[in-house]
Amino acid sequence: MNNEQLQTHSAFRFHGSWQEFARIAFPNLLLTIVTLGIYRFWATTREREYLWGKTDFIDERLEWTGRGMELFIGFIMVFLLIGLPFIVIQLVSQGLIFQGLPVLAGLLTFAMFLSLFYLTGLAYFRALRYRLSRTYWRGIRGGSDDPGFQYGLSYMWKTVLGWLPLFLMVPWAMISLWNDRWNAMSFGPHRFSANAQWTPLMKRYLLFYLVPFLIFVGAVIFGMSMAASGGTPDALGGTGMAVGGVLAIVAVLAFYIMLPLAALLFYSKYFRMAVGGLRLHTLEFEFRARAVDWVLFFLANMAIIICTLGIGYIFMPYRNWKFFVEHMEAYGEINIDELTQSQTVVEKHGEGLLDAFDVGAI
Amino acid sequence: MSTFFDVAHYDGQKAVKRKVEVQVVGPQFYLLENERCTGPFAFADVAYVTKQGEADVYGLTGHDGWRLILSGPVPSDLKGLLPAPRRYGGWVDRLGIGKAVIAFALTSAAAVAVVLFSPQWLAPLIPDSVDDRLGDALVGDFGGRFCHTPAGDAALQKLVASLDDAPQDLRVEVANIDMLNAVALPGGNVILFDGLLKQARSPDEVAGVLAHEIGHVRERHVMQALLRQMGLAVVLGGVDGNKGAMVNNLLAMSYSRNAEAEADAHSMQALGSANILPVGTASFFDRLAQLDGSEGAVKDNIGITSYLSSHPLSASRKDAFEKSIVKGKNYKPALTPSEWTELKTMCAQDRKAKSGFGFDFN
Ligand SMILES: [Zn+2]
Numbered sequence: 005m006n007n008e009q010l011q012t013h014s015a016f017r018f019h020g021s022w023q024e025f026a027r028i029a030f031p032n033l034l035l036t037i038v039t040l041g042i043y044r045f046w047a048t049t050r051e052r053e054y055l056w057g058k059t060d061f062i063d064e065r066l067e068w069t070g071r072g073m074e075l076f077i078g079f080i081m082v083f084l085l086i087g088l089p090f091i092v093i094q095l096v097s098q099g100l101i102f103q104g105l106p107v108l109a110g111l112l113t114f115a116m117f118l119s120l121f122y123l124t125g126l127a128y129f130r131a132l133r134y135r136l137s138r139t140y141w142r143g144i145r146g147g148s149d150d151p152g153f154q155y156g157l158s159y160m161w162k163t164v165l166g167w168l169p170l171f172l173m174v175p176w177a178m179i180s181l182w183n184d185r186w187n188a189m190s191f192g193p194h195r196f197s198a199n200a201q202w203t204p205l206m207k208r209y210l211l212f213y214l215v216p217f218l219i220f221v222g223a224v225i226f227g228m229s230m231a232a233s234g235g236t237p238d239a240l241g242g243t244g245m246a247v248g249g250v251l252a253i254v255a256v257l258a259f260y261i262m263l264p265l266a267a268l269l270f271y272s273k274y275f276r277m278a279v280g281g282l283r284l285h286t287l288e289f290e291f292r293a294r295a296v297d298w299v300l301f302f303l304a305n306m307a308i309i310i311c312t313l314g315i316g317y318i319f320m321p322y323r324n325w326k327f328f329v330e331h332m333e334a335y336g337e338i339n340i341d342e343l344t345q346s347q348t349v350v351e352k353h354g355e356g357l358l359d360a361f362d363v364g365a366i
Numbered sequence: 367m368s369t370f371f372d373v374a375h376y377d378g379q380k381a382v383k384r385k386v387e388v389q390v391v392g393p394q395f396y397l398l399e400n401e402r403c404t405g406p407f408a409f410a411d412v413a414y415v416t417k418q419g420e421a422d423v424y425g426l427t428g429h430d431g432w433r434l435i436l437s438g439p440v441p442s443d444l445k446g447l448l449p450a451p452r453r454y455g456g457w458v459d460r461l462g463i464g465k466a467v468i469a470f471a472l473t474s475a476a477a478v479a480v481v482l483f484s485p486q487w488l489a490p491l492i493p494d495s496v497d498d499r500l501g502d503a504l505v506g507d508f509g510g511r512f513c514h515t516p517a518g519d520a521a522l523q524k525l526v527a528s529l530d531d532a533p534q535d536l537r538v539e540v541a542n543i544d545m546l547n548a549v550a551l552p553g554g555n556v557i558l559f560d561g562l563l564k565q566a567r568s569p570d571e572v573a574g575v576l577a578h579e580i581g582h583v584r585e586r587h588v589m590q591a592l593l594r595q596m597g598l599a600v601v602l603g604g605v606d607g608n609k610g611a612m613v614n615n616l617l618a619m620s621y622s623r624n625a626e627a628e629a630d631a632h633s634m635q636a637l638g639s640a641n642i643l644p645v646g647t648a649s650f651f652d653r654l655a656q657l658d659g660s661e662g663a664v665k666d667n668i669g670i671t672s673y674l675s676s677h678p679l680s681a682s683r684k685d686a687f688e689k690s691i692v693k694g695k696n697y698k699p700a701l702t703p704s705e706w707t708e709l710k711t712m713c714a715q716d717r718k719a720k721s722g723f724g725f726d727f728n
Contacts, residue, residue: 031454031463034467035454035458035463035466035467035470038467038470038471038474039470039473039474040474040477040478043455043470046454046455046458049455050454050455053416053417054417056416057416057417057418064383065418067415067416067418067423067433068416069415069416069425072455096503098504099503099504099505099506105509140431140433141381142376142381142382142383143376143377143378143381143431143432143433144376144378144380144381144431145430145431192381338381340380340381340382341380341381341382343380343381344379344380344381345378345379345380345430345431
């Protein structure tokens with residue numbers, strides 16, 4: 005039984021229920037309010053403990069071992085080492101403007117912006133590393149020995165390069181950074197390998213890219229054909245005005261519906277390509293949610309939030325995790341005897357400084 | 367010695383799941399698996415990790431990934447030796463959620479009170495050297511916008527000396543900016559804007575406004591307001607990135623109603639001991655209120671707050687100045703007509719002083 009052959013059912017299964025989650029989320033909300041938000045680090049931890057503990061990979065539950073105190077200490081350190089200096093820099097550059105030295109103030113602000121840019125990249129990396137190092141399966145965890153400083157630089161230049169040609173290379177930047185991030189990660193003794201392709205994304209990206217343009221052209225053509233068939237504007241009179249108004253509303257609606265739709269279309273493909281390019285030793289991964297699933301997921305989320313007057317927001321971590329787990333799939337086999345403990349470093353004080361920048365999931 | 371059966375165990379080295387028996391010997395225990403026996407382990411080193419579905423998961427300090435997974439009812443004599451499960455986190459579990467919520471709410475209320483009132487308590491503790499340095503950093507030479515002529519400087523100096531006992535630690539300047547405003551800044555800096563001098567009909571009017579600003583300096587309101595602004599920025603978790611808004615805020619640094627009353631009292635007292643008629647100040651306030659509708663609105667358009675928006679005018683304020691007139695007192699003008707002309711035209715005469723702000727506010 006040491007060679008775990010994957011069954012016909014998905015390798016990932018979720019057993020949670022929203023009623024159980026509510027018994028965690030509501031006290032969390034209450035405690036977060038009365039502590040002016042400080043409890044949120046412990047709240048996050050409790051929610052993850054529940055979500056991980058209710059998730060099966062093959063035949064054993066996942067385990068979240070991160071602690072609220074770790075996130076809290078990380079937050080305090082970020083505040084002291086980054087937040088406070090930034091407030092001081094803001095004050096100083098304010099003074100410089102006041103003294104009529106806007107160039108110097110601009111340079112200072114630019115330097116601040118650059119370092120924030122760098123730290124954002126670093127934070128993405130560290131967040132992933134933190135999550136893997138706190139996720140156990142059968143007593144084995146993940147992690148990375150890479151502190152991510154190099155990744156911070158890659159994040160800067162690849163993002164800028166993605167923007168430069170009129171934002172056309174954004175898919176390349178996204179996939180390339182995903183690969184960089186995951187290639188530095190490991191689970192147990194095995195290193196992840198990520199070689200997702202970006203070119204298959206371009207069709208959907210161009211669609212998203214062209215939506216505003218297409219709507220504009222469509223509106224102009226429609227308007228012109230109306231004008232051509234309707235004769236002179238004088239003859240049209242009031243009806244012409246009404247038609248114009250309706251047209252404008254349709255164009256605005258199209259913009260607000262088509263654009264997010266096109267964005268989801270692109271994102272679903274991105275996520276499928278990204279996860280599909282991931283390997284761990286003999287395991288391959290797949291994310292099976294299609295664009296339709298994403299659209300329904302978001303519509304349901306919106307409905308829940310609106311119908312509960314916003315309180316449903318506290319269920320979003322549950323819904324996100326459920327959506328993620330239920331569409332994840334793994335193929336291949338794992339040799340349990342080969343799966344030994346990760347030798348990556350785990351910082352003693354929970355984690356290093358920037359894990360507090362706990363940005364988005366994988 | 368007692369033994370418990372069927373406990374799931376991971377040793378943290380390999381992902382192989384073992385079924386073990388726990389053999390308790392005093393404060394220690396052994397794990398038995400067929401012929402193999404590991405241990406002893408101390409109960410003192412056992413830590414609660416997480417709840418995994420229905421099971422409680424325990425770890426061992428210093429052994430990464432070592433797990434004991436107890437599902438189902440745990441015999442009470444073993445339960446007594448194991449650490450208690452964690453629900454909400456340390457303090458909340460110790461107090462119980464009800465008491466914890468009340469304790470946190472009270473602490474939060476106290477913290478909010480400290481943030482709101484601490485500027486008054488903290489401001490006197492800030493050393494003068496810090497105050498001075500901050501003033502220099504913020505004001506400097508105001509980008510060369512201060513106006514100077516020998517006669518104008520002398521007139522201003524005379525005015526300041528008549529209103530304050532220690533004029534040497536004040537720095538009063540006239541800025542070549544066409545704006546109806548006067549501000550007190552850190553380090554004893556008081557700036558009168560040229561627009562205010564132009565609007566004033568007599569030196570008495572300027573004296574009242576100047577004495578009010580000196581009042582803010584002497585009563586240490588400046589540092590209080592600065593601390594409040596910084597404190598609020600810290601509490602609200604961010605600083606407004608809009609430079610124009612920040613400079614504007616600095617100019618309009620608002621004081622509490624209490625502080626304004628104190629500054630007014632200071633002004634009336636200073637005018638009294640300088641034998642300057644307070645009625646000028648009262649009528650100036652009156653005219654400012656009328657101007658606010660026309661010129662003041664124009665000033666607001668370019669994003670610069672006028673004096674009135676930082677010093678809200680109330681009828682009682684004007685009345686107080688009028689009532690502070692002492693019948694039969696030998697009042698004399700604050701400046702001679704020629705001194706007043708020199709002060710009023712100082713910026714027009716000084717060709718070297720730069721005008722306006724020279725940078726874009728928006
Ligand atoms: Zn004032």
